[in-house]
Structure formats: C-alpha cells, structure tokens
Amino acid sequence: xxxxxxxxxxxxxxxxxxxxxxxxxxxxxxxxxxxxxxxxxxxxxxxxxxxxxxxxxxxxxxxxxxxxxxxxxxxxxxxxxxxxxxxxxxxxxxxxxxxxxxxxxxxxxxxxxxxxxxxxxxxxxxxxxxxxxxxxxxxxxxxxxxxxxxxxxxxxxxxxxxxxxxxxxxxxxxxxxxxxxxxxxxxxxxxxxxxxxxxxxxxxxxxxxxxxxxxxxxxxxxxxxxxxxxxxxxxxxxxxxxxxxxxxxxxxxxxxxxxxxxxxxxxxxxxxxxxxxxxxxxxxxxxxxxxxxxxxxxxxxxxxxxxxxxxxxxxxxxxxxxxxxxxxxxxxxxxxxxxxxxxxxxxxxxxxxxxxxxxxxxxxxxxxxxxxxxxxxxxxxxxxxxxxxxxxxxxxxxxxxxxxxxxxxxxxxxxxxxxxxxxxxxxxxxxxxxxxxxxxxxxxxxxxxxxxxxxxxxxxxxxxxxxxxxxxxxxxxxxxxxxxxxxxxxxxxxxxxxxxxxxxxxxxxxxxxxxxxxxxxxxxxxxxxxxxxxxxxxxxxxxxxxxxxxxxxxxxxxxxxxxxxxxxxxxxxxxxxxxxxxxxxxxxxxxxxxxxxxxxxxxxxxxxxxxxxxxxxxxxxxxxxxxxxxxxxxxxxxxxxxxxxxxxxxxxxxxxxxxxxxxxxxx
Numbered sequence: 001x002x003x004x005x006x007x008x009x010x011x012x013x014x015x016x017x018x019x020x021x022x023x024x025x026x027x028x029x030x031x032x033x034x035x036x037x038x039x040x041x042x043x044x045x046x047x048x049x050x051x052x053x054x055x056x057x058x059x060x061x062x063x064x065x066x067x068x069x070x071x072x073x074x075x076x077x078x079x080x081x082x083x084x085x086x087x088x089x090x091x092x093x094x095x096x097x098x099x100x101x102x103x104x105x106x107x108x109x110x111x112x113x114x115x116x117x118x119x120x121x122x123x124x125x126x127x128x129x130x131x132x133x134x135x136x137x138x139x140x141x142x143x144x145x146x147x148x149x150x151x152x153x154x155x156x157x158x159x160x161x162x163x164x165x166x167x168x169x170x171x172x173x174x175x176x177x178x179x180x181x182x183x184x185x186x187x188x189x190x191x192x193x194x195x196x197x198x199x200x201x202x203x204x205x206x207x208x209x210x211x212x213x214x215x216x217x218x219x220x221x222x223x224x225x226x227x228x229x230x231x232x233x234x235x236x237x238x239x240x241x242x243x244x245x246x247x248x249x250x251x252x253x254x255x256x257x258x259x260x261x262x263x264x265x266x267x268x269x270x271x272x273x274x275x276x277x278x279x280x281x282x283x284x285x286x287x288x289x290x291x292x293x294x295x296x297x298x299x300x301x302x303x304x305x306x307x308x309x310x311x312x313x314x315x316x317x318x319x320x321x322x323x324x325x326x327x328x329x330x331x332x333x334x335x336x337x338x339x340x341x342x343x344x345x346x347x348x349x350x351x352x353x354x355x356x357x358x359x360x361x362x363x364x365x366x367x368x369x370x371x372x373x374x375x376x377x378x379x380x381x382x383x384x385x386x387x388x389x390x391x392x393x394x395x396x397x398x399x400x401x402x403x404x405x406x407x408x409x410x411x412x413x414x415x416x417x418x419x420x421x422x423x424x425x426x427x428x429x430x431x432x433x434x435x436x437x438x439x440x441x442x443x444x445x446x447x448x449x450x451x452x453x454x455x456x457x458x459x460x461x462x463x464x465x466x467x468x469x470x471x472x473x474x475x476x477x478x479x480x481x482x483x484x485x486x487x488x489x490x491x492x493x494x495x496x497x498x499x500x501x502x503x504x505x506x507x508x509x510x511x512x513x514x515x516x517x518x519x520x521x522x523x524x525x526x527x528x529x530x531x532x533x534x535x536x537x538x539x540x541x542x543x544x545x546x547x548x549x550x551x552x553x554x555x556x557x558x559x560x561x562x563x564x565x566x567x568x569x570x571x572x573x574x575x576x577x578x579x580x581x582x583x584x585x586x587x588x589x590x591x592x593x594x595x596x597x598x599x600x601x602x603x604x605x606x607x608x609x610x611x612x613x614x615x616x617x618x619x620x621x622x623x624x625x626x627x628x629x630x631x632x633x634x635x636x637x638x639x640x641x642x643x644x645x646x647x648x649x650x651x652x653x654x655x656x657x658x659x660x661x662x663x664x665x666x667x
Contacts, residue, residue, distance in 0.1 A: 029107040030092045036114040042079045045092055050099045057455055059098040060345055060411065062313075062419060064146035064156055066091040066268050068111060070198035072158055074133075074146070075417050085113035093156050095147045097313045097345075103153060133418060134160045135264070140167070141176070141291035141303045148310045148317075149189065149285065152275040157305075159267040161291050163259045167298045170261050174293035177206050177253035178269065179245055182286055189277040189285050189309075192252060194270040201254035201267065209292055210242035241290060244302055248288065281311045282323050282460045311458075315343035315423065318357070318445045318460040327464040328502055332434050336363075336462060337371070340401075340445045341425040346410040346452075353403040354448040355426055362436035365394050372427040375406050390426075401426045438464050438505040467502030469640065473512060475647070475662035494559065498664060503639045506568060510576065512561035522552040525591075537597075542609070546596035549615075556586040574638035577631040580649060587623040591615035626653070640666050 031046035043065060050059035065073045067080045068088040082088065088111040094104050135142050140163070146156045163172045181188045245251060259265065278285070289303040308319050321337040340357060344350045359365055373390055383389035391402045408424055409416045416422065441462040446454040475494045496514035527549045535542050564578030595611040628651045636643030642665045650657040 029105040030094050032090060032092050032107075032109040034090070034109075034111070040079050040081055041111070042077065043090070043092075044077050045094065047094055047104050048101070050096060051101055053098055053100050056098045056314075057345060059096065062095045062097060062146070064093040064095075066093070066156070066196070068108075070266055072266065072268070074419055082111065085111060093146050093154070095313050097315060099313075106154075133420075134158065134266075135162065137303075138164075139291075139301050139303070140164055140298075141289055141301050143287070143289050143303055143305045145305070145307065147313055148308050149271075149273045149277070150310050150313065151273055151277045153273050154193075155190075155271045155273055157269040157271060157287065159269060159289055160264060161256070161259075161267075162264040163261050165262055167261070167293075169295060169298060172259040172293055172295060172298065173255075173257045174259075174291070174295070174298075175204055175206070175209060175253050175255055176201070176267070177241075177251060177290040177292065179248040179251045179288040179290070180271075180286075181249040183247055183249055185278050185285070187276040187278065188249065188274055190250075190287075191272045191274060192250070192269060193272045195252065195254075196268045196270075197254065199256065199265045201256050201265075204253050204255040206241075206245070206251055206253040210245060211240060241292065241300065244288060244290070247286075253290075278309060280323070280461075281309050281458055282320055282462075283309050284319060284321060284323075285309060314458070315341070315345065316445075316447055316455050316457050317341050318443065318457040320443070320460040320462050323460070323462050325462060325464050326467060327438050328467055330432075330435065330464070332432050335429050335431050336441075337427065337429050338443065338460065339425055339427040340447070340457065341423065342447045342449075342455075343419075343423045344408045344410045344449055345412065345422070346449065347412040348410050349413060350408040350410070350449040351404075351406060352450055353406070353408065353424065355401040355403075356398055356446045356448075356454075357401070358398045358443055358445075359394075359430075360441050360443060361397075362432050362441060363430050364433045365399065365430075367431040368392075368399060368428055369430075370401070370426065370428045372425075373401075373403075374424045375403065375408065377403060377406065380404065401428075438503050469500050469502040469666045471498040471500070471664055471666035472496070473498050473514075473662055473664040475660055496559070498666065500566070500666065504566075504568060505639075508566055508568075510561070510564045510566050510578075512564070514559040520552065520554045522550055525549045525551055535597075537611070540599060542597040542599050544595060545598050545608070548594045550592050550594060552590050552592070554586070554588045555584055558583050558585055568638050571637065571639050572635065574634040574643070575632070576634070578629075580628040580630055582626045582628075584624045585621065587620045589616075589618045591617075626651070628652075634664070 028048045033044045033046065034041050036042075045063070047061060050061070052059050061076070063074060063076050065075070065078055065080075067073070067082075068090045069082060069084065071080055073080070089108040090111055091106055091108050093106050096103055134144060140161060142160045144158050144160075147153075149155050157178075159176065159178060161176050163169060178192075180190050180192070254267070256265070284306050285308075287305045287307065289305070291301045291303075293300070308317060310317070318338065318340045321339070325334070338357070340355050342353065342355065359368075370390065370392060375388065377388045377390045380389035380391040386405055388403075388405045391400075391404060393400055393402075403424070403426075409422050411419060411422045413422075442459045444459040445457040447457065448454045473496045475496070494514050496512055498510055498512050500510035501508045527547070531545060531547075533544045535544055559580070559582045561578050561580055564576055566574055566576035568574040591614070593613045593615060595613070597609040597611055598606060599609065600606050628649050630647050630649045632645050632647035634643040634645045642663065645662045645664060647660045647662060648657065649660060
C-alpha cells in the first residue's frame, strides 16, 4: 500500500512538473540588466519568451524605458548618462505584440553609482536620453504613449513641455495639465495611478485658470497626435481652457518654475485602463494636455492625443472616426473618415505596400477621396518614372491603396531605432449612396508588404446611436372601461403616445401610454319602496310619494403598454406583440336617496317637495389592474411616419378576445 501511494505521489509531482514546463508564466517580470563604462550606462533586458498567434505575423516586443531621472527611451537596448545616482529607479514597460499572453509586469530596479571616479559630465545628452525625438510638431508641448489602451491593462504616457527659443523668454513659469476620461462615455476609461515629476513640479488647482487661459485665432494652433503616429495641425477660434476641460471628467495639473530657454522637461504618467472601459475596439478615446504659461506674451497650447481601444496589441489597425452616429442626422451627404495604419515589423525596408479595404454596399466608391498618407506621397497619375507615389484603384467590392517606390524601414532592421519611422497610414473619406439602413457598417483591411503574405486588420464598425422616436397613436375599440360588462363590449376611442428607438431596422422595443380616461356614471339601484307612508321632517308631517336610490361612480384610469416587442419586416410592414395594462388610479362611489314628499297645511293647501339625502361615500386608489395580451400588424411607413394597425387583444381573465384598429405616427 505504501509503495502504491508513493508511486501515485511521484506521478502527480511529475505531471505537475511537466505542466510547469509546458505552460509558460505571464507573471514573470521584466528583468533589467545594466553596465556602466566611461559614464555611459547601457541597458538590456530579459523577458519571457513570446508565443506566436496562429496566422499572425511573428510576435515582437516594443519597449519604453523610464530612467528615473527624467530621461526615457523607446529603444530595445538604450544608453543613458546619469549625472546623479541618489534614489534612482529605472523602469521597463515592455509591450507584447502578436502574442497570446499578458504583458510582462514592471519591476523597478535601483541604479547604483559605479566604482571609480565620478564622470566629468555636466548634464545628460539629449540624444542619449531620447528626448530630442519627442518634439516633432515644433510646439511647447507634446505627448506620446507606449501603446494603445487595452481594457484592464496599463499604459504609460510621456508628457513633454519646453521653452522654445521662439518664445523669447529666458525663464518661464506656468502650469501644465492633463485632461482625461471623455464625458461622452458612461464609464471611465482611465485611472491615473501615478505621475512622476523630476523638476520640482507641484500639484495645483486648474479651476482659477479655466476662464483665463485660451487659444486665440491667428496665433497658436491646437496640436493633434492622430492614430498611427501621424501628426496634424488644426487652426481654431478663441477656445477657452474651460471649453476644452468640459469635454473630460477628470483633470490634474502641476505648476512649473524656471523653465530655461530651450530646456525640455518630462512628466511620466502611469494610467491604468479600467476593465469597465468601452470595449468597442473600434472606438477612439482622447487624452488632452495643456501648456499654460504665466507670461501673457507666450500663448497657451493644447495637445490632443487620440487613442484607439484595442483587444490585442497589433500595430496594423483600421479605425473609423466618430463610429457612433446619429441616424436621424445621417443622409446621403454624410461623410465618414477611415484610417488604416500599418507598421513594417520586418528585418528590411518595404518598397511597396498594398492596403486593400473592402467597401460596404452602402458607400458610393466614386465619392472616395484620400485625405492624408504617411509616407506622404503624390498620386501616381502625376508622378514621373520611379517617383514615390500612391495609386488608388477599385475592384468589385474593395479599394486598393498601393504605395510604390517608397522606403519604409523595418523594426528589426539594423540601425533603425525610431519605431515611428517604421509606421505609416492612409486616411480617406467616403459618402453614402443614399440614406443607409440602420445596421452596423463593417469594413476591414488586408495589408501586403512587398510580396509577403497579407496581414489582416480588425473590422472597423460604424454603428448608429439608438435615438428616440416619439409618436402619437389613436385607437378605436380599445377595451379600457372599468365595469366588466362595459369593459368587454364598449367600443371607445383612445388617444395616446408612443416611444421607440428611432427608425429601427429590425427588432426593437416600444412603449405606449394613453391619456387618462375619466368616467363618471350615475345609475339607479332598485330598492323596495313604500309609498303613501307618513314621515316627519323638522316637525313637519310629510307623506312619501316616491323613494329611489342612486349610485354615482367616478373612475380615473391610466392605460399603458409597458412591454412590447416589434419587428419591421421591411419599411412598409411591421409586426408586434405585447401586454396591455389598465390601472384604476382613482375610484369613488357615492349613494344618494331621492324622495318626493307631499305636505298639507292647516288651510288645506297641498305642497310637493323633492328631498335628496346623501348616503355612503366610498373611495379607493389603485383599486384594479387589468392585463390583456395582444398581437398586431402595421402597414405604412412603419419606421418613421404614419401607419395603420390592426390589433388582436385577448383577456385571459374573462376569456374574451376582440379586434381593434389604430393609426400611429412616429416622428
């Protein structure tokens, strides 16, 4: 028995060991290694092996190094010059592309002063620190992230600001601010986990500046960093910082001082992307930065960073700007903007890139126009022989953008250290043939570098916002009466309102509410009467000639269809089914005895008198609920406009059924 247990235990341990060898761990942090010689520190790293995704290009890592003294690099094995070694912590944020695992965790590593004499270096070299590569727009502010945001993942943002020579200021004080979490999304997309500053920036309150800091026309433009590394300028009217800030839920700001002329400073922001963030991988979120000098001679600048939400880190993406559209405002002339970005991840340069995009049937291919490209090239129609150019041609259901005679370096190419130089994109606009059906519009792209196998992107989907469509409804024969007999047999006209999604194409819900009906009915109740009977009222003798009992009921009823599912077969025919509820909100019953009396005075004169006497008065609220079920068919403009309906109603309580008609009009 002991041998058997021992054998079982050995087998279990062996199986566990084999699993541990076969299944790689995604929790192994990035291991940082460094060596310092002649005052220059060289960094290398050790990361978990990459795991290829079937059908995808070869996986690779991209790198972001934070050196712990205000310097950074996006290179794989960077070099850096330190001028101090007190409390220096270096961090590596590695992003796994085309890999089926998680990102390697980041573990800070302290940097120790090397043995020997202190290097005679006055200040860090910009080229070694990588900072000279950030400011590509020529402004005072610029931002860059190490990756596109992924729900539940981390993202690093470098916030750079400087005092350009063109400012004409030897020293500059002011405020920098970061704005994030667009108000148009219900959930927060980011949490600012940490912000590391290295030049004594102090947290401040942005509110006092909201009404004073602005961007003036004919002065500084707003800078935009678009997807795929492309940068563009946009002129603007006078824009208050308040107007820029109200588009975001969260903000953080810092005061800076003594920013020397041509000095560059960097703030490192660690964002955690929330698991609840919008998971539409076609959506674009924004982060905005602001540079607000105290000196009024230097203008305020904004920098808007557009980021596409991703499900996996893939440098080849297709995106539709403003993918959520208002269908009511969408017509034939609505113009959509698509962008396909690509990156050469190979070991050599690409000379020809074919970007093929399928075109949905709702678009008019003749209205397509290319608005921007990277590399920036002219059309092949106007190019001379062997000049770099772009050729656009159409096939049955697709369009091809072919970059010819270009030079796009590869990420693994020797001597290529700037990842931005390996990226490109094509942006185009296109219009609808006519007002499209209210259905998602999906497009995808296939990218071919030279003669390699195509790389397929995600599918960019354009979706229409639900929108609300109010309407009126007039029905004849709806059974809304209180009394059971009348409720089943009385035919009345009901006026109500409807609410449904605007111009739904197929399935949708609809609610209906009818105006309160107020019904007052007085009726006689048979009672046994004794005529010619004597009675005395106020010491006066009377003879009862007639006695009757009357009851009056007053009922206020609300009628609604709280649950109804409808389906539009086409734009002229729709069907639906649901429940019809009638609720008596107020029910009052009062009784009254009506007498006809006769009296005779001493002189023999006869006088007839009518006398009414109130009896019981009963009140009840929400006294009765009646539920019926129905199915109907509509004919007409069932999406938006007038329609005629025929509704079959069944009351399970009384086992009664009937057919009613109505007219509805949706707006």
